[in-house]
Amino acid sequence: MLIVFALDRIRMEVVALGGLGLGVALGLVPPVQAFAGFSHPAFITVVEILLIVQVLGHxxxxxxxxxxxxxxxxxxxxxxxxxxxxxxxxxxxMNNxxxxxxMxxxxxxxxxxxxxxxxRILMPVSFAALLGGxxxxxGTPANLIVSSQLADATGTGFTFFDFAWVGVPAALAGLLVIVTWPRRILGSKSTGAGRSPPQSFRTVVSEVQIGPRSPLAGTPAADTGLTIHAMRRAGENILFQRRGTRIEAGDTLLIEIGLxxxxxxxxxxxxxLPKALHSSANTQRVEAVIMPESVLVGSRIGALEGLASRGIGIIAVATHTPRIEGSLADLQLSIGDVLYLTGDPEAIGEAVEEADILPLWPKPQSEAAESHWAPILAFAGGVTFAAFGLAPPELAFGLVVFFLAATGSLNLRKGLAALDWPILIMLATMIPLGLAVGSTGAASVLAGGLMTIVPGQSALVLSVALLFVAxxxxxxxxxxxxxxxLGPIALGAATAAGIAPEPLLLAVALxxxxxxxxxxxxxxxxxxxxLAGxxxxxxxxxxxxxxxAVIGAATLALRAWWA
Structure with a gap:
């Protein structure tokens, strides 16, 4: 399954469900435990955090x-x-x-x-979200999972901030690097106050028509300097790669071009632009990114009825999809693609909410809301309950979700529909397989193999070895x-070496x-x-x-506090 995951040819939830079915068929997972992952504390807590984040985001x-x-x-x-x-x-x-x-x-x-x-900003911010978790x-599902694994093995999981003893030094070391190093690698310097930020890095795919006075008219297609993926004239496809083919006024081109x-x-x-995309007095342009939970993931632009029915057009798409051909309507969307929408502001606001895409600029009117402190205070209360051990995380944040739903801040029906279900299904179906790694003895075998490879049996050496494997x-x-x-393997290695499992599990999560x-x-x-190309x-x-930097700081912290 790990190999198939890595190949990224089949959807992850399909791989996970297929692996679970195979595990049940082979007798590795008892049938009554096949869907136990959906009631697992780690799964429940992740769902609750995602629901809470939806409210905070609005x-x-x-x-x-x-x-x-x-x-x-x-x-x-x-x-x-x-x-x-x-x-x-x-x-x-919250989830990273x-x-x-x-942000x-x-x-x-x-x-x-x-x-x-x-x-120069986006990649460091992405890394910072991973470091904070x-x-x-x-902070991350991996932490919840190893905490549950520790609770199953010893009766007591990690407390809310047990991860901070290693996580904070590791995060600070990583943050120190990301605010200095990326500036040497990424992008150009700022353009100065009062000027527009550089946008030339953003390459987009767009479908445009050549104007009657365009300097491109009469130019050989090979000499335009544009990356042309398709060309149509009077509705017919033109073999623009043929030598001597010239662009004429009125031709429609599918091009890849700087924004x-x-x-x-x-x-x-x-x-x-096509006539359907021509601006009017009440037209607004919105830049939005496709998030993992969006219903648009995997859809083709021509099939987006939720946008077309509201009169919303797509001017261009910034995509990392390698295969671009046909027309813009044939382009398949994926996570991280940036859409440039045009249409009525209110209609765009409705479509953004329905499709679970994140508007970046400008913020649609439907999302312009005043600050609501009740959800923030409720979430702070849940964090406090979990941090001081007054309630397990799944119960503490369950109370927050109940409060948000009872006060009308959260529509559970819409909230549950908007969750990133492929990831959640993958998580829930992998949990019984992870338990099978321990119950069938596979973890003990793998841990024994690790013990023969790693010199010494100290907690620090084994922790660093598992950290590198992860x-x-x-x-x-x-x-x-x-x-x-890796969690059951860490538990097996701890048992074989006669040491506490906590540092090994922390290393796995990190x-x-x-x-x-x-x-x-x-x-x-x-x-x-x-977003950044x-x-x-x-x-x-x-x-x-x-x-x-993170591995070095984590190793020192493990030695100082846990190993």
């Missing part, structure tokens, strides 16, 4: 902060530091995807006001799956959650890749020093 909780950042942080490095610290702090108390979702509009707004290149039991270049072409009349696996496999599989080397190992990285290699260039 309030104007961060609007005041957005206005203050350019004032208190006049330089680029200060802006980056404030944004990363704020993101990491939010991620301590939720923390990034709250993306803030980052977009701040970059526009301060004229900073968002390429290391510090509490609810700024597209805007200039539209402004000059060299390129025209770091190697997690770029290719969801961090929850990594923790589910290693599973520090994916800074690829854009595919964590949804946060996938999202910002689409990063390449795969950019994550390696920026992520390797962050990974080394």
């Amino acid at each position: 309030s104007a909780i961060l609007d005041a902060v957005t206005r203050r950042i350019p004032v208190i942080a006049p330089t680029e490095i200060r802006v980056l530091t404030v944004l990363c610290l704020l993101t990491a702090t939010l991620s301590v108390f 995807i939720g923390a990034l979702a709250l 993306l509009p803030v980052v977009t707004s701040v970059c526009r006001v301060t004229a900073l290149d968002s390429r 290391l510090c509490s039991v609810i 700024q270049e597209l805007e200039e072409g539209l402004a000059s009349g060299a390129m025209l 770091v190697v696996i997690t770029p290719f496999v969801n961090n929850a799956s990594t923790a589910i599989i 290693g599973a959650s520090i994916d800074f080397l690829t854009p595919i190992g964590h949804h946060n990285n996938t999202i910002v890749m689409g 990063y390449r795969f290699v950019d994550f390696i260039k920026v992520g390797w020093p962050v990974t080394i």
Whole structure:
């Protein structure tokens, strides 16, 4: 299953369900336990946190902060530091995807006001969300999972801030690197006060018509300098790759072009949008990103009835999909794609909420809400209950969800429908398989193999070994799956070595959650890749020093506090 996950050819929830079915068929998972993952405390807590984040996201909780950042942080490095610290702090108390979702509009707004290149900001902010999640039991699903595994093995799980003894030093080391190192690798410098931020990095796919006075008319297709994916004339496809084929006025081109270049072409009349996308007095343009839970993931643009029925058009898409052909309507959407929408502001607001896409700029009128303190105070109360051991996390945040639903702040029907169910199904179905790793003796066998490879049997040596194994696996496999599989192995190794299991499980959770080397190992990285137009290699260039710093700080913290 780990291999199939890494290949990324089949949807993750399908792989997980197929693996669970095979496990039941082979007798590895008892039939009565097949769907026990849906009642597991880790699964329930993740669902509750995601529901709470939905409510917090609709309030104007961060609007005041957005206005203050350019004032208190006049330089680029200060802006980056404030944004990363704020993101990491939010991620301590909520799922790291939720923390990034709250911060993306803030980052977009701040970059526009301060004229900073968002390429230099988005990847560090994504990394900061992952780092903040290391510090509490609810910061990432991996922490919840290893805490549940410890509770099953010893009767007592980790407390809310047990992870902070290792997570805080690791997060601070990582934050120190990400506010200095990426500036050497990513983007250009700020453009200066009062000027527009650089947008040339953003490459989009758009379908345009050549205007009658366009300088492109009469130009050979091969000499335009544009990346042309398709060409139509009078409704018929043209083989534009044929030598000597020239572009004529009225031709429709499917092109890949810099966003700024597209805007200039539209402004000059060299390129025209389809008639259905022509602006009117009450038309607004909105930039929005497709989040993991969006119903648009996997859909083709031509099949988006929720947008078309409201008169909303798509001007362009910033996508990392490698296969682009046919027409814009044939383009298949994926996580992190950025849509440039045009239409009535109220209609766009409704469509954004229905499709679970995140508006970046400007904020639709339907989301412009006053700050509501009741949900924030309720969430703070849940954190307090969980942090001081007054209630387990699943009960503490269950009470918060009940309060939000009872006061009308949360519509449970809509909230549950908006959850990222592929990830949740994968988590719930992997939990029984993780239990099978322990109950069938597989964990003991694998732990025995680890003991023969790793020199010595000290808690620190075994913890570091498991940390490295998790770091190697997690770029290719969801961090929850990594923790589910490695957790029983850590428990088996602790039993074989006669040591406490806590440091080994902490190392597993930490290693599973520090994916800074690829854009595919964590949804946060996938999202910002689409937003900023990063390449795969950019994550390696920026992520390797962050990974080394975090591993080094975590090793020292494990030695000092746990091992």
